[in-house]
Amino acid sequence: MLFHTWTFALFFAVVYPVYLLVKNTRLRVPWLLAASYVFYGWWNWRFLVLILVSTTVDYLAVVAMSRSRRRAPWLAVSVVTNLGLLGFFKYGDFFVQSVNAALAWVGVRYGLASPAVLMPEGLPYLLPVGISFFVFQSMSYTIDFYRGKIGREPSFLRYAAFVSLFPQLVAGPIERAGHLLPQLHGAPRITGRDAADGLSLFLVGLFKKVALADYLALYVDRVYGAPADYQGPALALATFAFGWQIYFDFSGYTDMARGIGRMLGLRLMLNFNAPYLATGLGDFWNRWHISLSTWFRDYVYIPLGGNRGGAGRTYLNMALTMLISGLWHGASWTFVAWGALHALGRVATRRLERTPFYRDRVPTFVKRLWVFLFVTLAWVFFRAASFSDAWLILGRIFSFAVADPAMPLLALGMVLAVWLYQGLHESRVRSVLASAPVRIGLAVMMALTVALFAAAGGQAFIYFQF
Amino acid sequence: MGEHEPARRDTGDVADGQVPFGSNAVRLSARDWLVTAVIVAAVLIVLPAVWKHVEPLDVVPNYRLPYRLGDDYWTYARWCREAAGEGRVLVVGDSVIWGHYVGKDETLTGHLNAQAGGGRFANLGVDGIHPAAMAGLVEYYAGAVAGRRVVLHCNLLWMGSPRHDLRVEKEVAFNHPRLVPQFVPRIPCYREPTAGRLAIVVGRVLPFRGWANHMDIAYWDNQGLPAWTVEHPYACPAAAVTLELPSPDEPPSPPPDARPWTEKDIAPFSPPWVDLATSLQWASLERTVAILQGRGNRVLAVIGPFNEHMLEPRSLAAYKERTREAAAWFKQHGVPCIVPGPLPSAQYADASHPLADGYRLLAERLLADEAFADFVGTPHDGEPHDGDGRAR
Numbered sequence: 001m002l003f004h005t006w007t008f009a010l011f012f013a014v015v016y017p018v019y020l021l022v023k024n025t026r027l028r029v030p031w032l033l034a035a036s037y038v039f040y041g042w043w044n045w046r047f048l049v050l051i052l053v054s055t056t057v058d059y060l061a062v063v064a065m066s067r068s069r070r071r072a073p074w075l076a077v078s079v080v081t082n083l084g085l086l087g088f089f090k091y092g093d094f095f096v097q098s099v100n101a102a103l104a105w106v107g108v109r110y111g112l113a114s115p116a117v118l119m120p121e122g123l124p125y126l127l128p129v130g131i132s133f134f135v136f137q138s139m140s141y142t143i144d145f146y147r148g149k150i151g152r153e154p155s156f157l158r159y160a161a162f163v164s165l166f167p168q169l170v171a172g173p174i175e176r177a178g179h180l181l182p183q184l185h186g187a188p189r190i191t192g193r194d195a196a197d198g199l200s201l202f203l204v205g206l207f208k209k210v211a212l213a214d215y216l217a218l219y220v221d222r223v224y225g226a227p228a229d230y231q232g233p234a235l236a237l238a239t240f241a242f243g244w245q246i247y248f249d250f251s252g253y254t255d256m257a258r259g260i261g262r263m264l265g266l267r268l269m270l271n272f273n274a275p276y277l278a279t280g281l282g283d284f285w286n287r288w289h290i291s292l293s294t295w296f297r298d299y300v301y302i303p304l305g306g307n308r309g310g311a312g313r314t315y316l317n318m319a320l321t322m323l324i325s326g327l328w329h330g331a332s333w334t335f336v337a338w339g340a341l342h343a344l345g346r347v348a349t350r351r352l353e354r355t356p357f358y359r360d361r362v363p364t365f366v367k368r369l370w371v372f373l374f375v376t377l378a379w380v381f382f383r384a385a386s387f388s389d390a391w392l393i394l395g396r397i398f399s400f401a402v403a404d405p406a407m408p409l410l411a412l413g414m415v416l417a418v419w420l421y422q423g424l425h426e427s428r429v430r431s432v433l434a435s436a437p438v439r440i441g442l443a444v445m446m447a448l449t450v451a452l453f454a455a456a457g458g459q460a461f462i463y464f465q466f
Numbered sequence: 467m468g469e470h471e472p473a474r475r476d477t478g479d480v481a482d483g484q485v486p487f488g489s490n491a492v493r494l495s496a497r498d499w500l501v502t503a504v505i506v507a508a509v510l511i512v513l514p515a516v517w518k519h520v521e522p523l524d525v526v527p528n529y530r531l532p533y534r535l536g537d538d539y540w541t542y543a544r545w546c547r548e549a550a551g552e553g554r555v556l557v558v559g560d561s562v563i564w565g566h567y568v569g570k571d572e573t574l575t576g577h578l579n580a581q582a583g584g585g586r587f588a589n590l591g592v593d594g595i596h597p598a599a600m601a602g603l604v605e606y607y608a609g610a611v612a613g614r615r616v617v618l619h620c621n622l623l624w625m626g627s628p629r630h631d632l633r634v635e636k637e638v639a640f641n642h643p644r645l646v647p648q649f650v651p652r653i654p655c656y657r658e659p660t661a662g663r664l665a666i667v668v669g670r671v672l673p674f675r676g677w678a679n680h681m682d683i684a685y686w687d688n689q690g691l692p693a694w695t696v697e698h699p700y701a702c703p704a705a706a707v708t709l710e711l712p713s714p715d716e717p718p719s720p721p722p723d724a725r726p727w728t729e730k731d732i733a734p735f736s737p738p739w740v741d742l743a744t745s746l747q748w749a750s751l752e753r754t755v756a757i758l759q760g761r762g763n764r765v766l767a768v769i770g771p772f773n774e775h776m777l778e779p780r781s782l783a784a785y786k787e788r789t790r791e792a793a794a795w796f797k798q799h800g801v802p803c804i805v806p807g808p809l810p811s812a813q814y815a816d817a818s819h820p821l822a823d824g825y826r827l828l829a830e831r832l833l834a835d836e837a838f839a840d841f842v843g844t845p846h847d848g849e850p851h852d853g854d855g856r857a858r
Contacts, residue, residue: 006664196496204491215692408695442492443502
């Protein structure tokens with residue numbers, strides 16, 4: 001069930017009025033849970049088994065931790081179970097293929113069987129939607145409890161609602177128990193301002209998804225689908241377009257998620273903060289997929305030692321974290337390469353970004369441009385179907401050949417308009433953008449564009465595959 | 467990522483002191499929303515209505531829905547309003563009525579108009595439409611013809627096989643999926659996801675969606691504005707809106723082979739007819755009649771004339787049996803029914819489509835038919851009628 005479909009509109013039209021009726025009663029959490037399970041089960045009801053396993057194991061692990069002096073084994077049960085689910089469904093095939101390729105390379109004829117053979121009879125081996133998100137969200141609860149940062153949640157239903165909360169279940173933001181669980185206690189206060197804010201966020205997200213991301217996808221898919229047919233200008237513009245497509249797609253989803261959450265009286269965390277206005281790679285990762293960045297910071301980078309072990313150790317920890325982040329995004333070596341590129345960029349620029357020269361003397365425009373160009377070039381590995389495609393694309397981009405890129409001017413204009421809007425929003429003329437006529441004008445324009453661009457059914461979100 | 471520092475969130479509007487509202491999102495107040503909703507609703511409602519005055523629909527004699535606009539139900543509805551003029555007899559059907567192999571003046575309605583004089587017969591046929599879609603077309607887009615006299619063409623070829631009858635379980639791509647029932651009755655071979663079905667249902671009641679679909683079909687190569695700009699990257703989409711609709715005489719694409727079937731190396735065949743009692747297409751035809759009668763239309767049915775020369779003897783008997791059943795059903799439900807005999811073999815282009823001479827002969831036969839003449843009446847006999855098909 002996608003947010004930008006009539007199926008979701010119908011679903012929400014049923015769920016929301018009932019929620020408002022029961023929000024001050026004990027039925028609030030069960031109703032949220034039931035709605036969330038229907039939402040998730042809509043893709044494939046069998047996936048509910050996985051979310052139930054993750055939820056139950058983590059809930060019981062914390063119960064066990066709270067009653068035992070030895071907490072570590074129970075944390076291990078939680079981590080192994082969650083990473084096991086993730087590993088089997090997301091990385092099983094990738095692992096087997098990589099091992100088999102390595103065996104073949106050294107001349108061994110035999111290989112591992114596909115993980116699909118481990119599935120029960122009649123059940124397909126599929127990647128469950130959003131597994132990377134809910135597994136991380138659930139694990140954060142056990143880890144934070146283990147660290148003594150949060151208390152135990154007594155209600156299983158409330159905990160299950162936290163793990164499966166439908167607005168952010170399949171593509172984030174990845175919420176922390178310490179932030180979201182308290183909001184599920186007691187009755188929420190939902191004001192007219194919340195409803196207006198929720199609708200505002202939803203409209204912006206809808207516009208990003210339907211009018212921008214899906215539009216750019218038409219050009220990107222065409223060029224990246226057959227990169228050998230295109231010359232450097234088209235490949236460069238398609239890469240530029242993909243950078244914006246994935247931003248609009250993913251941030252559009254989280255805007256809609258946060259808007260729905262706001263209407264339910266829940267404050268979901270900010271997940272994107274104009275990342276293409278970043279002035280350094282560190283700044284970029286503080287603005288892009290913030291909930292994942294902070295998750296990796298708190299549960300990977302800091303446990304590895306963070307920046308406490310000297311420069312060399314810090315760089316190593318950063319690089320490892322980026323590589324794991326790359327792999328989180330997809331079970332393919334191209335994603336690892338994408339993570340490695342960012343790791344390299346981060347290691348190479350960390351010290352530079354902290355110098356007074358870079359901070360004060362380099363014009364903001366130049367800093368933003370170089371970060372954007374680096375991030376955009378790195379997307380080549382993220383989007384390309386294979387390494388050979390990625391090398392071909394990069395080779396042609398840097399051949400500087402002259403050819404007609406045939407990118408729609410309308411799409412280019414829309415992207416530049418959004419970029420300009422974001423830039424103005426971080427400038428001194430911000431107050432003009434916040435005036436009522438501009439706000440209303442933009443909202444009308446977005447609503448009408450969505451109405452004109454909307455296609456039956458709706459395209460899936462890119463991040464669902466992660 | 468990876469720094470042991472709190473994430474920077476310095477540009478969002480802090481809504482509640484804890485979670486920033488958004489990164490430069492457009493934040494509307496309740497009053498802003500009210501104004502926005504009024505403006506958007508006004509545009510969505512007014513624009514399609516105004517557009518009808520901006521874009522001329524040139525209803526030339528023997529007009530029919532241009533081939534390229536075959537999926538443009540918004541224009542079909544406009545044509546229905548134009549066609550529903552006083553005294554007009556509206557002929558509804560598939561490509562046999564539309565005239566797949568002939569020009570607009572050589573269709574059945576073209577010949578009826580030529581032989582009867584005046585422009586009393588309006589061609590409301592749609593190329594490629596089948597009974598399941600026709601019921602939807604009549605229900606959602608032909609409301610303007612309420613109370614008028616309707617000649618309903620019945621092409622039994624749509625009951626010629628389980629596949630034509632849309633009852634096979636394997637997915638089948640068929641024409642006009644947006645017109646068929648999306649949920650009930652279930653069409654086994656129709657596999658559109660629920661989200662798409664709901665979008666179709668909603669689109670039927672929102673004039674703006676129909677108008678947007680019209681713009682896509684009429685000006686943006688039936689691709690939708692975004693995809694059109696990908697094909698025409700440097701063209702201005704607004705410049706493509708020439709306000710000139712295709713001609714009703716524009717031939718189908720690719721142009722059909724308008725030779726008699728006997729010259730096209732087509733062998734006689736034996737379709738595995740389905741029973742009318744269990745046929746989805748026949749049930750849809752019954753539904754069409756019910757919708758029309760419910761709107762006060764007087765309905766006359768014309769079955770065929772099918773190209774019986776193409777049928778193997780055993781299949782011909784089965785066809786005739788179904789023709790009898792269909793005629794009996796129409797009569798039982800107060801619908802006068804005419805079953806013209808088959809045309810000469812050389813006047814068919816295929817199993818069901820006559821060529822120009824065939825249409826001329828068919829028009830002659832219909833005009834000579836007492837029931838048809840009685841039904842057509844005089845040019846001023848166009849008043850609304852009771853739901854049972856009889857004049858008030």
